[in-house]
Amino acid sequence: QQQVKQSPQSLIVQKGGISIINCAYENTAFDYFPWYQQFPGKGPALLIAIRPDVSEKKEGRFTISFNKSAKQFSLHIMDSQPGDSATYFCAASNLGSQGNLIFGKGTKLSVKP
Amino acid sequence: KAGVTQTPRYLIKTRGQQVTLSCSPISGHRSVSWYQQTPGQGLQFLFEYFSETQRNKGNFPGRFSGRQFSNSRSEMNVSTLELGDSALYLCASSLVRQGRSYEQYFGPGTRLTVT
Numbered sequence: 524q525q526q527v528k529q530s531p532q533s534l535i536v537q538k539g540g541i542s543i544i545n546c547a548y549e550n551t552a553f554d555y556f557p558w559y560q561q562f563p564g565k566g567p568a569l570l571i572a573i574r575p576d577v578s579e580k581k582e583g584r585f586t587i588s589f590n591k592s593a594k595q596f597s598l599h600i601m602d603s604q605p606g607d608s609a610t611y612f613c614a615a616s617n618l619g620s621q622g623n624l625i626f627g628k629g630t631k632l633s634v635k636p
Numbered sequence: 637k638a639g640v641t642q643t644p645r646y647l648i649k650t651r652g653q654q655v656t657l658s659c660s661p662i663s664g665h666r667s668v669s670w671y672q673q674t675p676g677q678g679l680q681f682l683f684e685y686f687s688e689t690q691r692n693k694g695n696f697p698g699r700f701s702g703r704q705f706s707n708s709r710s711e712m713n714v715s716t717l718e719l720g721d722s723a724l725y726l727c728a729s730s731l732v733r734q735g736r737s738y739e740q741y742f743g744p745g746t747r748l749t750v751t
Binding site for chain 1: 640667668669671678679680681684686691692694726728730736737738739740741742743744745
């Protein structure tokens with residue numbers, strides 16, 4: 524029940540295209556869903572996060588879509604750029620988990636010029 | 637504002653030794669969480685500290701321990717190192733609102749290699 528399942532493991536997108544990464548969870552107590560971006564040799568950087576009271580949140584080229592009934596959420600990267608090439612992690616947490624983010628296994632995104 | 641800093645950035649240790657890693661959170665952040673990142677297991681939660689108290693602990697053996705100081709800086713210690721402890725150890729800090737931490741900001745990590 525504590526897992527967050529992320530897909531795909533890797534993704535190749537052309538420059539200017541849309542990158543879509545999906546995550547699914549089982550624990551209905553989760554109420555905070557962040558996405559992180561990690562470049563080689565760096566720590567994960569917080570990109571965008573959503574709470575289950577909204578179905579979509581947009582920040583620049585990054586959008587989270589959230590489907591509470593399906594227990595799924597996804598990250599859309601519009602107009603993907605080579606500089607977006609990185610590993611992306613979804614995560615989830617719930618009240619009482621105190622600082623414990625449950626992470627997906629990651630998606631390695633490669634944006635081709 | 638300065639980000640989360642971790643020292644050292646790289647460490648090479650021998651099996652059986654112990655190691656201490658340090659983390660300085662973003663100014664004003666009082667919650668510090670530690671994670672282990674490996675290619676096989678991904679990012680796994682070790683423990684979280686707030687106001688010098690461990691509030692939560694992940695599923696790791698007792699060889700992994702930590703503490704937090706009054707200035708919110710944190711250290712983690714791994715005793716009797718095993719080859720499988722080779723990993724990137726990440727520290728993340730966050731503000732706490734109504735007793736709960738939300739946005740976690742990660743440091744660059746300490747790359748530990750056990751030989």
